[in-house]
Amino acid sequence: MNIYVLVKRTFDTEEKLVISNGKIQEDGAEFIINPYDEYAIEEAITVRDAHGGEVTVITIGGEEAEKQLRTALAMGADKAVLINTEDDLDEMDQYTTAYILAEYLRDKNPDLILAGNVAIDGGSGQVGPRVADLLGINYVTTITNLQIEGTNVKIVRDIEGDAEELETSLPLLVTAQQGLNEPRYPSLPGIMKAKKKPLEEIEIDDLDIDEEDVEPKTETLEIYMPPKKAAGRILEGDLATQVSELVGLLRNEAKVI
Amino acid sequence: MSKKVLVLAETREGALRNVSFEAIAAAKQISGGGEVVAVLLGDSVSEFGAELVNCGADRVITVEHPHLKSYTSDGYGQAFMAVIEQENPEGIVFGHTAVGKDLSPKIASKLQAGLISDVTTIEGEGEDAVFVRPIYSGKAFEKKTIKEGITFVTVRPNNIAPLPREERSGEVSSLVVDITNLRTIISNVVRKSAEGVDLSEAKVIVAGGRGVKSADGFAPLQELANLLGGAVGASRGACDADYVDYSLQIGQTGKVVTPDLYIAAGISGAIQHLAGMSNSKVIVAINKDPEANIFKVADYGIVGDLFEVVPMLTEEFRKVM
Numbered sequence: 001m002n003i004y005v006l007v008k009r010t011f012d013t014e015e016k017l018v019i020s021n022g023k024i025q026e027d028g029a030e031f032i033i034n035p036y037d038e039y040a041i042e043e044a045i046t047v048r049d050a051h052g053g054e055v056t057v058i059t060i061g062g063e064e065a066e067k068q069l070r071t072a073l074a075m076g077a078d079k080a081v082l083i084n085t086e087d088d089l090d091e092m093d094q095y096t097t098a099y100i101l102a103e104y105l106r107d108k109n110p111d112l113i114l115a116g117n118v119a120i121d122g123g124s125g126q127v128g129p130r131v132a133d134l135l136g137i138n139y140v141t142t143i144t145n146l147q148i149e150g151t152n153v154k155i156v157r158d159i160e161g162d163a164e165e166l167e168t169s170l171p172l173l174v175t176a177q178q179g180l181n182e183p184r185y186p187s188l189p190g191i192m193k194a195k196k197k198p199l200e201e202i203e204i205d206d207l208d209i210d211e212e213d214v215e216p217k218t219e220t221l222e223i224y225m226p227p228k229k230a231a232g233r234i235l236e237g238d239l240a241t242q243v244s245e246l247v248g249l250l251r252n253e254a255k256v257i
Numbered sequence: 258m259s260k261k262v263l264v265l266a267e268t269r270e271g272a273l274r275n276v277s278f279e280a281i282a283a284a285k286q287i288s289g290g291g292e293v294v295a296v297l298l299g300d301s302v303s304e305f306g307a308e309l310v311n312c313g314a315d316r317v318i319t320v321e322h323p324h325l326k327s328y329t330s331d332g333y334g335q336a337f338m339a340v341i342e343q344e345n346p347e348g349i350v351f352g353h354t355a356v357g358k359d360l361s362p363k364i365a366s367k368l369q370a371g372l373i374s375d376v377t378t379i380e381g382e383g384e385d386a387v388f389v390r391p392i393y394s395g396k397a398f399e400k401k402t403i404k405e406g407i408t409f410v411t412v413r414p415n416n417i418a419p420l421p422r423e424e425r426s427g428e429v430s431s432l433v434v435d436i437t438n439l440r441t442i443i444s445n446v447v448r449k450s451a452e453g454v455d456l457s458e459a460k461v462i463v464a465g466g467r468g469v470k471s472a473d474g475f476a477p478l479q480e481l482a483n484l485l486g487g488a489v490g491a492s493r494g495a496c497d498a499d500y501v502d503y504s505l506q507i508g509q510t511g512k513v514v515t516p517d518l519y520i521a522a523g524i525s526g527a528i529q530h531l532a533g534m535s536n537s538k539v540i541v542a543i544n545k546d547p548e549a550n551i552f553k554v555a556d557y558g559i560v561g562d563l564f565e566v567v568p569m570l571t572e573e574f575r576k577v578m
């Protein structure tokens with residue numbers, strides 16, 4: 001089976017976020033594989049181990065994204081592709097990202113493409129379904145279970161807490177929801193092997209894409225921190241006093257009850 | 258220039274979802290005095306047309322087909338694209354719901370359009386509309402505009418105020434669309450969410466975490482929620498420990514909520530949890546650990562044992578309500 005995983009290098013949002021000059025400060029920040037993409041990688045490896053074939057992880061980004069690709073290879077992916085846009089594109093949006101990924105995948109005849117349901121930094125959840133639409137294949141989002149038999153696919157997906165069971169077929173793009181699996185940690189031998197696995201680096205030129213083709217359709221005017229909330233009030237005194245004070249505050253100050 | 262804006266209206270358990278009224282208000286603002294057209298898709302939905310008009314839609318278009326009974330991206334995609342072809346809108350608004358999240362990128366892709374997802378505030382109107390959305394798990398915000406083409410956004414439930422309801426008249430028409438070649442067949446939906454209050458639309462949420470310690474431990478939280486006319490929610494910690502079902506999970510993976518009042522009991526305040534509730538208007542934290550992260554986003558905090566505090570809170574509310 002010909003399996004592709006879309007992987008995004010993301011800022012670790014568990015870490016402190018600093019904005020200066022209207023930009024997220026990246027120096028010294030922690031970067032990780034988008035957590036939902038880890039579920040996608042794990043599932044891809046499981047499917048390959050059960051059905052044979054090859055797992056290729058792809059990312060669009062700069063040179064530094066090699067680190068996340070190596071981690072995916074260490075988990076067990078077979079090949080990695082970095083589409084390096086550093087020299088060509090200053091501005092991108094989900095339209096751009098999906099366009100480039102679809103152009104790369106167009107002649108690869110993927111049976112199964114896996115993505116995360118959402119990136120924890122950009123947070124739009126658009127890229128997976130957009131790529132599927134551009135390739136003309138079906139997609140299913142926020143999946144929590146995947147069973148493949150031949151070209152038949154049985155899926156359970158999370159829809160706002162309810163579990164929807166459905167049937168579809170390959171070729172297919174799915175996006176991973178938490179609960180799909182427990183991603184493995186790269187093992188030491190895995191890490192050693194990953195160093196020798198193929199990691200191809202290409203640019204949009206290699207895909208016959210012109211800058212004009214992928215001009216973003218949206219514009220970001222400003223990035224900012226939410227206005228600092230006044231420090232919360234930790235109530236004091238004996239518990240009964242605190243509780244009656246809280247009820248008073250919610251009714252008279254916050255006026256929410 | 259005023260715009261014609263389409264809104265995808267959604268129903269749940271036989272009623273229109275509040276987020277659809279909020280989407281109409283958003284569409285009105287984007288239209289800058291133009292026309293708001295609500296679109297209803299399903300097997301039998303025309304009964305909801307009049308209510309959408311009373312909530313601000315100028316017109317309603319229904320597409321009814323047996324294949325639209327359950328949502329599939331193919332079925333809804335074909336139906337909505339047919340409406341777009343007929344109407345040539347300059348704007349589209351969806352709710353940022355399971356359906357909206359799944360369908361909007363497909364429609365945007367077909368239109369080769371930009372899409373601004375999960376909008377919480379719209380500043381300005383018509384051509385000048387600017388869209389605010391949370392990024393980095395809610396730690397920051399960005400302001401975005403559409404550079405060219407159709408203005409397409411999804412709006413986060415419970416953030417944009419609906420328009421006041423009033424008796425109005427507006428055309429409700431139906432469009433016949435041939436829905437073919439569905440690649441997905443829904444075999445079953447296991448309902449796990451509680452009947453009634455939709456968490457993403459609740460005005461009051463009492464949420465419990467691993468600190469609640471058992472399924473029974475949620476009983477006092479439920480009692481408080483009932484008294485306040487709200488709903489019970491939970492952290493991943495509580496769901497993983499099997500105290501409550503995953504359908505109650507709030508956060509990045511679960512539901513994103515913006516109630517007027519969010520009471521977090523025995524929840525530590527991990528970023529993935531905050532991503533789902535930090536926009537709440539007022540946050541109360543009850544936790545026995547004074548260092549817990551949840552106090553950083555709380556407006557009011559009580560450091561103490563939730564098994565003591567929650568029942569006392571219920572008693573106190575009962576006295577004054």
Ligand SMILES: Cc1cc2nc3c(=O)[nH]c(=O)nc-3n(C[C@H](O)[C@H](O)[C@H](O)COP(=O)(O)OP(=O)(O)OC[C@H]3O[C@@H](n4cnc5c(N)ncnc54)[C@H](O)[C@@H]3O)c2cc1C
Pocket residue numbers: 006007008009034036037058059060061062085086089090091092093094095097098114115116117118119120121122123124125126127128219220
């Ligand atoms: C050089 C550069 C400039 C940028 N400029 C802007 C800008 O001006 N304005 C702006 O809003 N954004 C900008 N971005 C951000 C970028 O457009 C988005 O992060 C990207 O489109 C993904 O959108 P998202 O984060 O919403 O991902 P989502 O749609 O939430 O991601 C869902 C899934 O899609 C896949 N995916 C997402 N991104 C990638 C990727 N890069 N490679 C492989 N798979 C991926 C992953 O599986 C992910 O889990 C820029 C990015 C770069 C690298």
Ligand SMILES: Cc1cc2nc3c(=O)[nH]c(=O)nc-3n(C[C@H](O)[C@H](O)[C@H](O)COP(=O)(O)OP(=O)(O)OC[C@H]3O[C@@H](n4cnc5c(N)ncnc54)[C@H](O)[C@@H]3O)c2cc1C
Pocket residue numbers: 035036178465466467468469491492493494495506507508509510511512522523524525526527528529530533543544545546549561562563564
């Ligand atoms: C990709 C990914 C996605 C995730 N998505 C989500 C998500 O959507 N939602 C989510 O919630 N989490 C999510 N998580 C998990 C998240 O990181 C935390 O693990 C989780 O939120 C912790 O739950 P908790 O606060 O209930 O438990 P804990 O962190 O264990 O906190 C329990 C708290 O209860 C307090 N406590 C204990 N006993 C009492 C008592 N008697 N009285 C008062 N306080 C008491 C403790 O002091 C502690 O602060 C995600 C994680 C990942 C990696």
